Every structure is written in C-alpha cells, then in structure tokens.
Amino acid sequence: MHYGSLFFLISFLFSSSTMPPPSRSIQRELFGTFPDGREAHLFTLRNAAGMEVKLTNYGGYIVSCTAPDRSGKFENVVLGLPTFADYLKGTPSLGPIIGRFGNRIANARFTLDGQEYTLATNNGRNHIHGGPQGFDKKLWDATPKDGAEPALQLRYTSPDGEEGYPGTLGVTVTYTLQKDNALRIDYQATTDKPTVLNLTNHAYFNLSGMKQDVLNHELMIAADRFLPTDPGQIPTGELRPVAGTPFDFRKPMAIGTHINDTSEEQIRLGHGYDHCWVFQDPSNKLKLGATVYEPASGRRMEMFTTEPAVQLYTANHLNGKLQGKEGVPYVRRFGLCLETQHFPDSPNKPSFPSTVLRPGQTYRSTTLYKFSAK
Template sequence: MATSLIRRLFLLVVTAIMTCCIAPAAEVSDFDSINLYTLTNQNNMVVKITNYGATITSIIVPDRNGDMADVALGYDNVESYINAANRPYFGSVVGRYGNRIAQGQFTLDGKEYTLATNDGENHLHGGQMGFDKVVWDAERVDNGVKMTYRARDGEEGYPGNLTLSVSYTLTNENAIVMHYEATTDKPTVVNVTNHTYFNLAGEGEPTINDHILRINASKFTPVDSGLIPTGELRDVAGTPFDFRAPKPIGRDLQSNDPQLQHGLGYDHNWVLDREEAGLELAATLYEAHSGRVLDVLTTEPAIQFYGGNFLNGNLIGKSGKPYQHRSGLCLETQHSPDSPNRPEWPSTTLRPGEKYETTTVYRFGVK
C-alpha cells in the first residue's frame, strides 16, 4: 500500500487496480481519497481514470502496426490537474451544465437562478467548482469503475440536491462506454459530458489539423462573440462547418467565415441528424499516419467539436512535451449550449421522480 507521501507525489503514476474501497467525496486537498484506476482488455488496450473530476487520464491504443500510444492529453500527477493554468478540463466530466449558459442566468418554473460567470460574462462547464474540480466516490464494476458525486442544493447556484453517477466500462471491442445517471430532489438543469482531448497520432504530437473528421449533422448552432448560440439552426452546406463528408480539420480554417473568427477556429455545437432515440454514430475521427480511428456514438442530440484553439504551449503533458495550439481536440456529446434559455430546443430540465440517463461510447479501431 503506497504511503500518503508517495500518493501525493506520484498519484497518477502508481495505479490502484480497482480493489480498494474509496473514501466519500472530499475536499480537493484530501489527496488520500484520490485514486487512479486502470482498465485493460484482451487487446492490451489501457484506460486510466481518476476519481478527481471522474477524469480519463490515459487511453493507450494500438495503431495499424500494433504499436501502442496514449491518445488522450493529460498529466502524470494530480497536482497538475488541480492547478492547471487556464483550466483545460483534460479528460474530466464537466457539469452540472457542460458548455455555456448566457450571462450565468436561467429561469425555471418562473424562478430566476444566477450562476458563476467564469467565462467572460457567461457560465461555463459548471462554474468555479464544477464536477471536474471535486473528488467523486468510486466503486468497482465489471471491467470498469462507477463514480458518483452528490452536488448540494445551491452549489454553484444550481437548485436541487443532485446525485450523479458515471460508469466507465472498457469492452474487448476497444470501446469505452460511459453511462450517466442522475436524480434530483428539486427541479434543476443537467447537461454533463466528458471533456477528453484526443490526438490519434499520440499525445504530445504537434497538431490535429491533419486529422480527418466526419460529423453526422446537417445543422449547427451559430454563436455570438461570447460563444453563446444565437438561436439559429444553420445549414452546414456551403460553409466550413460541413463535415458530413470526411475532411481534414485544417482545410477550411483560414476561411473568413465570421463563425470561425468568433470561435478562433472550431468551437461549435452540431445538431445531430438522428434517426431514433438510441445510441447512434455522431462522429468519426481518423489519423492517416497511425491508421487510428475513433468513432463517437451517443444518445445525446448534439456534439461540440472544439479544436484546441486555446492551447498555447504553456501546459506540459505526460510525454514531457508542451501542448501546442490545436494539438488536441474534443468531441463533447451534449444538449446544445444555453438550452435552459431556449425552450424551443430539447429540454435539459430534470424533475424529482425522473431519471437523467445518457450514454456515450468512444470506440477505437484502425484502417
């Protein structure tokens, strides 16, 4: 059993293989309640997850030649996750509301709620102490780990005592299955997602602009200069936002489209072309040199593609290399940003007696 000092210094290097009972959710400073879990399958794929922020810290998968590499950006020590400059949310679960809420305000059942404005004048990813900045309870499940957090009524301004769990399961088909469930004792809003940054060439490689991306969506939600949706659902046809056919991410980045200027690149929400309510393919990512492929499947109605526009080389990753501009990307399955202020869009309201339930899968392969 590692000593407290070793856990403090090397917590994310020394792996706890899902055999211990985890302490209840604690203050961030309580290092002794933070653990790391390793999931493996018969193909030698490795996924590492910590209960600090329910964070995926590593995803190690083969390329077309069978060579293994870590394709998830992140750190090799917990202190860096806690103290990271500019809060990149590497690999974490974000919420209670992932993405943005305009001016940190929404009205529910006639009552106005005010949240932290931690992204200019807007609310982002749950506020100052979102789900990425807390310690979750954890328990072993079959070839996976289930993490639970109990958010208090009024925490970050949200109503209701919310109990949220996320189960991570690794299959022998090289798929990470993330299943979310939540209940509340008061009407509230919920929109949680995983915020892993991917580089299929390997974390620490310089760019994702040459990755080939397909998004199964014919409409996206344009944004204002604060990255808040305007309310329009705009056709992607004839715009740089058309990823219905696979194309290199960097191909249209130099376009003078005002939306790319607002996002400093791609940082937008696509409304998926769904055929039914179940699990469907939302996006496919391919990196030609390695041959690695990532399929993102989800039950959610939308996906945010963020191209790593705010990475600037100041953050040093597990490989010891700085994470440069656009050296990682996120594919965040979700409801659309600012949905609590858009009653015409799919609702994010959760009421007592109801269950919030959603599933997203990261499925890896090669070609």
C-alpha cells in the same frame, strides 16, 4: 504423512511462492493527497486486446487512453498531465466529467418554473461547464468493477444551490472498457427539485500518439446543421445548414482544411472550431455521431451517443504552457474534443430541446468512443 497429502502440500507451497498472481483487469493506486488529507486514486482498466485506460476519481478525469495503430502498436491518444498536483492546479478541462451543465449559459442565469436562478460566472459574464467549482473539481466516490469488461463507477451528490443550481442532485458516471476497444461512458442522475442538467466529458483526443497536432485528422460529423453563436459564443438560436460552409463534415474532411478561414465569421468568433453540431438523428437511441481518422498511424475513432448534438472544440486556446505525460508541450490545435450534449444555453432558449430534470425522473445518457485501425 500420506504421499498424496505431501504431494498436495508441496504443490500448494510451490504454486503460492513462485506462480504469478492471477491477472486483474483493473488496478487501483494512490494518485495524490489533498491538503485536508483526502486521497485521490488512479484506476487502470485493461482489456484482453491490450487497451488501457487510466482514470482518477478526482473530477473523473481520463488521464490516458491507449489505442493501436495499423501495426498494432498501442500509444496514448488522450491529452493528460503527469501528476495529481498538475490536475489540482487546474486544467483547461483535459478529460474530466463536466457538470452540472456542459457548455455555456448566457449571463449566468436562467428561469425555471417562473423562478430566476443566478449561477457562478467563469466565462466573462457567462457560466460555462458547471462553474469554477464544477464536477471536474470534486472528489467522487469510486467503485471499481473487475472483469472481462472492467468498469469504474463514480458517484457524487451535488447539494442544493451548488454553483447556483437548484436541487440536490445524485449523479453516477460509469466508465466501461469494452472487449471491442470502446470506452463507454454512462451517465445517470436524479434530483429532488426541478433543475437543469447537461453532462458530458471533455477529453482531448490526438490519434497521432502525441506526435503532431490534429490538423491532418479527418473528421466526419453526422450533422446537417450547426449552431452559430454571437461574439460571446452563445448560440443565437438559429440552426444553420452546414452545406456550403466550413462546418460541413458530413463527408470526412481534414480539420485543418478551413480552420484558419477568417473570412468566415463563425471561424473568427470561435478562433477555430468551438461550435455545436445538431445530429441528423436527434433521437435518444445510441447512434454513430462522428468518426476521426489519423492517416499517419491509421488510428480510427468512432463516437456513438444518445445525445442530440456534439460540441467540436479544436484546442484553440492551448498555448504550450502545459506539458503532457509524454513530455510534449500542448500547443494550439494539439487535440480535439467531441463533447456529446444537449444544446448550449438551452435553459434560456425554449425552442431548443429541454434540459430540465424533475423529481421522479431519471437522467440517462451514453457515449462510446470506439478505437480501431486501418
């Protein structure tokens, strides 16, 4: 054998047996199995900066998401459960895709083009977050996309009449972990019949790394109006100025500053913050909608969106019965949700921005959660 060929062979065998495999920015593993044998998978996305996001194609849940503190230490900042079995039992929407309609629809019914549709009820007499068998309970088709900005594309076809909604709806949701430590979520959908649609994600964030509740988190929302609600938490139709109210987050303010101010009717009705804020810029361009800063860790999150509004929810009904991945009980006020969306109950309020999607149109929406530290 020629010495050059022998050297090549030895080099090949050595490299094949001792060199580590090339690193991948996305990994897939079995998360759990349904009683009928279907499998759900857990996908881990990593970028070069060291950020890591874990997602499952069951419900599109964000299972965990790490972010650096001011010293560069990465910790999980999203509330999540330890096992697939925990998710299968049902959660208070700890990070899934919400659809077909995020938030509430009054009396679980609406009229579209002269026809009334009755939806599943799961919030008293109202419909919330797509119903008891919404998108958070579905197994989505998953396509991982490796690269410098790893992505997970999820697809689901919602049949005509599912949870009462008209039209067969084809939905694609793509999670992308960007180089700049932003988690980008792109939504796209088409329908074969006129329908209503309001997609969002329901992640609970806690920038302390699960060390304490979120009352010291400093929040800014770029909104000068919010939607007051009735006792059933259905918007009254009024767009009320935030000025002079506990809802004024135009300048950063600790979430705990007014959250227990029971002299404010809207705080009482929501048991804290569970309201929709209307952005000063209502356009569908990608704009800064909110920032969150946690002083102890220095972590900062910026939220950008193409949506006209955001629902702030301050975990008013968590009660400590659920325990997270870190073994910490999820108690009241242990997380905050920034659910980018169109207005709640829009199908019943013609003055609100339309959520109607018709055949031939394509629904598109984008939200980014960008992490940094100072």
